[in-house]
Amino acid sequence: IQAVVRAMSSSGGAPSPYTTLAISHPAESITHVELHRPEKRNAMNRAFWSEMVDCFNEIAGDPECRVVVVSGAGKIFTAGIDLMDMASDILQPEGDDTARISWNLRQIITKYQETFSVIEKCPKPVVVAVHGACVGGGVDLITACDIRLCTQDAWFQVKEVDIGLAADVGTLQRLPKVIGSRSLVNELALTARKMYADEAKSSGLVSRVFADKEAMMAGALEMAGEIAGRSPVAVQGTKINLVYSRDHSVAEGLNYMATWNMSMLQTQDVMKSAQAAMEKKSPKTIAFSKL
Numbered sequence: 001i002q003a004v005v006r007a008m009s010s011s012g013g014a015p016s017p018y019t020t021l022a023i024s025h026p027a028e029s030i031t032h033v034e035l036h037r038p039e040k041r042n043a044m045n046r047a048f049w050s051e052m053v054d055c056f057n058e059i060a061g062d063p064e065c066r067v068v069v070v071s072g073a074g075k076i077f078t079a080g081i082d083l084m085d086m087a088s089d090i091l092q093p094e095g096d097d098t099a100r101i102s103w104n105l106r107q108i109i110t111k112y113q114e115t116f117s118v119i120e121k122c123p124k125p126v127v128v129a130v131h132g133a134c135v136g137g138g139v140d141l142i143t144a145c146d147i148r149l150c151t152q153d154a155w156f157q158v159k160e161v162d163i164g165l166a167a168d169v170g171t172l173q174r175l176p177k178v179i180g181s182r183s184l185v186n187e188l189a190l191t192a193r194k195m196y197a198d199e200a201k202s203s204g205l206v207s208r209v210f211a212d213k214e215a216m217m218a219g220a221l222e223m224a225g226e227i228a229g230r231s232p233v234a235v236q237g238t239k240i241n242l243v244y245s246r247d248h249s250v251a252e253g254l255n256y257m258a259t260w261n262m263s264m265l266q267t268q269d270v271m272k273s274a275q276a277a278m279e280k281k282s283p284k285t286i287a288f289s290k291l
């Protein structure tokens with residue numbers, strides 16, 4: 001694992017087709033997506049916002065991938081929106097009158113929302129590993145992920161009010177579902193104060209804190225391996241139903257679940273997994289068909 005983690009943390013450059021993301025496959029069935037503009041602190045430029053959509057749509061349809069790890073290259077996870085590159089899109093939207101300018105701006109905002117919604121729509125679980133700063137759009141990104149890990153030096157900042165806007169690509173919708181305390185969410189979003197790793201853990205934003213990035217990437221990879229070793233039918237069904245249930249009543253969630261499993265229970269994975277359990281074998285020893 002150490003060698004793989006070192007390789008994960010030192011990718012030489014972002015390979016084609018992306019200019020802002022480096023994609024690698026550190027172990028079987030695991031895809032590593034690394035935010036890769038380290039010299040600009042992984043600030044989210046125009047290319048990033050569309051590359052994430054292409055990348056996660058590709059992953060969603062890739063039967064070789066069962067789980068995704070997202071992390072940031074260089075000194076920090078991300079500085080959020082690229083304040084230099086994005087200004088014209090947002091501050092000078094095109095259009096002949098107010099209605100058309102507003103219409104165009106709505107299209108732009110909706111497009112940017114999709115950049116992180118694709119993470120949630122992707123049926124493969126996404127583990128995000130945060131080191132150093134996670135600012136603005138970074139919080140939008142991580143709240144769309146399924147499992148959040150961080151280093152002891154990590155900090156999180158819902159920075160949008162500081163740049164004069166209400167966060168509009170997911171934080172205000174998802175953070176209240178992640179953190180139990182509505183008061184804390186409101187405080188973070190309204191004051192833009194930094195939240196450090198210990199508070200991120202105690203509030204439930206992250207589930208684990210690691211001493212440093214190397215330990216965190218090893219932990220993320222190990223966790224991803226645990227997920228990837230289990231039935232993809234079970235794992236992807238679990239993610240999809242957890243996301244559905246978050247946004248629906250218990251009765252609606254149970255109804256959706258019953259309809260889901262009336263098909264999925266017919267998988268050969270159930271018999272294979274049950275047999276392994278009876279024989280006290282790990283599910284990781286089972287060869288599951290690709291999904």
Ligand SMILES: CCC/C=C/C=C/C(=O)SCCNC(=O)CCNC(=O)[C@H](O)C(C)(C)COP(=O)(O)OP(=O)(O)OC[C@H]1O[C@@H](n2cnc3c(N)ncnc32)[C@H](O)[C@@H]1OP(=O)(O)O
Nearest residue numbers: 039040041043079080081082083084112133136137159160
């Ligand atoms: C419709 C879309 C809606 C989306 C909304 C999203 C909103 C947000 O994300 S709000 C948050 C915006 N981000 C910020 O305000 C953070 C600004 N950056 C910083 O505070 C610091 O850079 C940071 C604390 C993150 C890191 O500090 P450090 O000392 O490590 O690095 P720097 O020397 O400051 O920066 C290194 C180079 O990176 C460039 N850079 C950093 N952040 C950004 C950014 N957000 N946008 C563009 N460029 C950024 C910085 O200019 C340096 O570049 P260079 O001078 O060429 O070396």
